Amino acid sequence: MEAEYLTIKELTAAVGGNITPRMVRHYHTLGLLPPAQRSHGNYRLYTSQNIQQLQRIVALKQQGFQLSHIQQLLTSDSGIDLSPSLMAQLQQQYQSVIQQLARLRHTASALEGILGRDGDCQIVQAEAIAQLKLLEVESQDRLGELEGLWHHLDGAIDSHPEAFKESLQHLLPDLSSRSEIEIDLLSQLVLACGDVSLVNFVRLSGDAIAAAREALSSGCQIVGDIPAVTATLDRTRLAHLGCQVETLIDDPHITGVVEAEQAFWQDKEWLNRLDRIPAHSILIIGYAPSVLMAVCNAIEQNQIQPALVIGMPIGFSHAPAAKRRLIAAGIPHITIQGTMGGGLLAAVAANALIASLLEKPDCHCYLNIV
The missing domain is CATH 3.40.50.10230 (Cobalamin biosynthesis CobH/CbiC, precorrin-8X methylmutase)
Incomplete structure (x- = not known):
């Protein structure tokens, strides 16, 4: 009968996805995985059903769900009958992700403002990097300096058409x-x-x-x-x-x-x-x-x-x-x-x-x- 079971290392190898034995033990602690059977030597033993359970956890985690939400999703009697509290939590997580995307989009825009400059704007590009090194944003008032910097640099775009292909090469x-x-x-x-x-x-x-x-x-x-x-x-x-x-x-x-x-x-x-x-x-x-x-x-x-x-x-x-x-x-x-x-x-x-x-x-x- 022992041959039908997997050790914790064999379980993680079967599931893949960079899952480690330490993560499996953590999932047991959180209640995401049920208590494992034990061998005579007190080692955890797993079945094919445990592989499927862990694969579900990995799949949901890769989709960005938090572990607390995964636990509620897996313990729900029906995937259709979700509790209002879980739906509210998922909506809150969604809004948080959108805010993170917005912050990353602002960062990307700043980088595009530098990297996307074509050859005719190389002097402006160098000036932008030099001034960004010196910029210290210590308060909301100093944020206006950053906006002023971009306004000054944008003045150079009036002298020539934008070279889209050249910009894309950098981005x-x-x-x-x-x-x-x-x-x-x-x-x-x-x-x-x-x-x-x-x-x-x-x-x-x-x-x-x-x-x-x-x-x-x-x-x-x-x-x-x-x-x-x-x-x-x-x-x-x-x-x-x-x-x-x-x-x-x-x-x-x-x-x-x-x-x-x-x-x-x-x-x-x-x-x-x-x-x-x-x-x-x-x-x-x-x-x-x-x-x-x-x-x-x-x-x-x-x-x-x-x-x-x-x-x-x-x-x-x-x-x-x-x-x-x-x-x-x-x-x-x-x-x-x-x-x-x-x-x-x-x-x-x-x-x-x-x-x-x-x-x-x-x-x-x-x-x-x-």
């Missing part, structure tokens, strides 16, 4: 493992939203660029979810490629995510348009998460066979789930993990691929990236 993470076309696409997305951190959330399937170039070269149909998306596409270049543009929910009054999501549930006519989409089309979903979910469902049931899906809807529960489903669908895709996205970013991604095909028709750099 983007190491993208040496990406193809030239993918780097350009990521750069365009960053410039569209002004957030360099977006690069960490963009997900392209390995075959996305090749699928897009092949489909566009053959004059495929381009289908967007609402007019706000299709209106932003580069119609001139698409016409040159022989690609026609269609809109699923073709209502000019729908301009945002709320109207798009409501239209999905109120008017099923667009589903008929979805079923009639030709094979090897490129679908661009920039607003309604339910539309992307319906697209994934149609793909899984072999009702449609798009060449590429650019799925970047906005939302706080449905959108992340729809994007995860798109990634799992196994088709060429470009998406942004989590809640971020929008029609502009979706159209920017499509336009970047269109431009790269016309400007670099013989480029095969994306085929050499492992």
Whole structure:
């Protein structure tokens, strides 16, 4: 019978995730793990059920949940019947995380103000670093000196246009493992939203660029979810490629995510348009998460066979789930993990691929990236 049990070291090795025996003992103390069985030598013994319990704890901890919240989540009789006190605590933790993100965003903005200076601003950049070294913020009044510093430095921007590519070279993470076309696409997305951190959330399937170039070269149909998306596409270049543009929910009054999501549930006519989409089309979903979910469902049931899906809807529960489903669908895709996205970013991604095909028709750099 002893062979059926694991020691504490074997338990942590089976779970992984940098879990140590000391952490396991701490979880026992907190009540996150039930008391372990003991051997004749008083060593803790564990079963496969304990592995699953510890894996749940690790997964929730990696998602950012506090240990006290994890304990309540695991001891609840039902994941649906959560106590009001737990929900209030989770909301409080969320607000705390948002405040931390805001502070980090301020820090990032200050660094961008220095690192993002192009060659024409190098003298200003050096002056900024020199003055920041001398700056002593001892009171709220002295904070005005910091604002005055940036105001003085910003005066240099009137003399020349901003060199975006040069600034991005200083700010983007190491993208040496990406193809030239993918780097350009990521750069365009960053410039569209002004957030360099977006690069960490963009997900392209390995075959996305090749699928897009092949489909566009053959004059495929381009289908967007609402007019706000299709209106932003580069119609001139698409016409040159022989690609026609269609809109699923073709209502000019729908301009945002709320109207798009409501239209999905109120008017099923667009589903008929979805079923009639030709094979090897490129679908661009920039607003309604339910539309992307319906697209994934149609793909899984072999009702449609798009060449590429650019799925970047906005939302706080449905959108992340729809994007995860798109990634799992196994088709060429470009998406942004989590809640971020929008029609502009979706159209920017499509336009970047269109431009790269016309400007670099013989480029095969994306085929050499492992």
